[in-house]
Amino acid sequence: MGLGRRALLLGTGGLLAGAAAGCSGASRAGPAASAVAATRSPVPLPTTTPWRPDRADVDPAVKLRAVQVVEAIGAWSAGQGGVAAAKRRVAALGAAPSLVDAAGALLPTADEAALQVVDAQYGGILADSASVLVVCRQWTPGHAGGTTIDVRLRRARPRWEVTSLHPARPGGAVPSLPAAARSVLAEPRITLPPAAAADVRSGHIHESVLRALLQLAGTYRMYVSVIRSGHPLNVFGTDRPSDHPRGRAFDVWQIDGHPVVDPSTSRRLVETFMRDAAAAGSYNVGGPVRISGGTGGQFFTDATHHDHVHAGFTA
Template identity: 70%
Template sequence: MQPEVKARAVELVRAIGAWPSGERDAAMARVGALGLEPALVDQAGPLRPGGTEAALEVVDAQYGGILADAASVLVVCRQWVRRADGTVVAGGTTVDVRLSRAHPRWTVTALHPAAPGAPAAAPGEAARRVLAAGPAIELPPAAAADVRSGEVHTSVLEALLELARKHRLAVSVVRSGHPLKVFGTDRPSDHPRGRAVDVWRIDGHAVVDPATPRQLVESVMRAAAAAGSYNVGGPLLLSGGTAGQFFSDATHRDHVHMGFRT
């Protein structure tokens, strides 16, 4: 694990997505003060809605990929923006922050904010149930918008509902805000196709926390496989299952990944 990589991504997202009254347009100066390229602000998209001031909460910072000299950090956030008329609007997004190794600190090379798409006219039954699942299935803003869009496969939604019968699941990423390809490869990721979901916290325990019981993470990974996931990743390399069904690598030490074929 390289915590400095996540810290670098998070400080940039905070510098762009939160500002005191009247200082929205000072984002480039704030980014420059971090030793990063001010023009990154132009890539922030939904992280910079109009408003007189904004507060931002980082829900989770998850690896989208980590290599020796390059990384993707998915910064999942909620945001509250005060408009000129005084009303406060709640929102948020997920930003795929791309970084490269540099001295003395990693540097940010690009931002790819989530683009969930418009809500479907009539969400399916599984989507409605997931959206109504409340504390059993916690969805950050971009993930909730993905479900509302109708672009998430029913297999993913039904698996979440099945796992939520026994566990409280905090979702980090579903479809948008994730790299289009498996990081460092040319293989398409299941996420942008609406065929995968990542869970970063189970029953109040962060997957990345060394104090989280191994049995808890293992039980969810095996339950995901039983619910139809052909590709279950996490911090544990489990035995059993079909060939290649379980995997573990540096990218998946901080979440449980569930991928589906259809």
């Protein structure tokens, strides 16, 4: 998604919040103002667009299938909310209606909802199975939020089949955050989707990750996809624990406005970012570029990291 559209969507979310605050103010202005506010048309939800994979992706079809199911569950017109309606939308895709039972925060109680998928990146991709991390923003009347869903799939004919959904569970915000966490949340050169921002507010992100993000923000504008929640517990296809659920890693899908997966994005930009992530303290930097140097296999590339840069940190 381009930066212009992202800015528009974020601005619309702010408009929703501002409109809600304005209605509250009107109700305090007296009976006449309250009557006007009661008859005022509700602020419309933002216009969104269906997400589409990049043609250069490792397997565009697997991402598209994951996103279609998420979009079917997380967006609906007025009067079409609820579990039963969501199951009908999913069934219309030829997917299992029971997937809706695990939708979690993706299916809020609201009369209508709009959803924009920001990015879909691999949590892992093998010959016959995959994890796609669907990062999305979501709006309901008077509220802007969103989540990240780890969508699991298996190869089937005529298309990939969604087998399960694992929504992010970031945990609640803590009353007192370390200075580095507050700085990350306030840094305009670091864009965090809803689940990643909630991860930082939860206080569960390691100091090394926060310091590295701030150091990189001195040079780059970054759009983070995943930090902690919404990522597989283990490195996909193995029994090795991932650094993400332990709050010791982050993934970036866009650098200086350029998607990592896009072949027109300068490979030099991506390589320089990966080397700077290592210089910021990452022991484990993965991406679409094969890089020499580093210590002890510090750099790696594979199909899973074709669409983002991963930076992992030790305790």
